[in-house]
Amino acid sequence: MFGKGLITGMSVTLKHFFGEKQTLCYPEEKLPMSERFRGGHLQLNVKKCIACQLCALSCPNKALTLKVTTDENKKKHMAEYVHNLGRCMMCDLCVERCPAKALSWDKNYERAYFFKDYMTYDAVEEYVPEPVEETPKPEPAEPAAPKPAPAAAPAAEAKGGDQA
């Protein structure tokens, strides 16, 4: 039939024109990354980190440079956690190896840099503590309302009833 191809083509166009939108208005809108997406900056939870350095030891590309300090109680603290994105291949071995579950990806895929130096950052400096939820203070108890005085018994009942 003459024009069959045109009708088929237009039907596909109209279906997508009125159908569900498949595109985003980037960069105003951003695609949410899946749970398993690996990329962006490594986020270090400084409170969870036990400074064992297993992440750096398991990194095949030596992309992590750590500086650990020890306090007067011989407890280790992570002082610097330098991640070199230029060397990192996003293999996730460091995240998987961490026994304290202190590492995660920030999933920001907009990591194009003009200068090479910008690819190195300190995850300790970038650490933002989670806000502590304040427990609401209990309301001061209101003073109990005074109990109503018992009604006075009729004088006749008090004397033992009617004497007639």
Ligand code: SF4
């Ligand atoms: S993702 Fe892989 S290459 Fe990158 S820092 Fe972690 S272990 Fe190293």
Ligand code: SF4
């Ligand atoms: S493996 Fe985890 S707990 Fe150990 S130093 Fe690395 S981030 Fe900290």
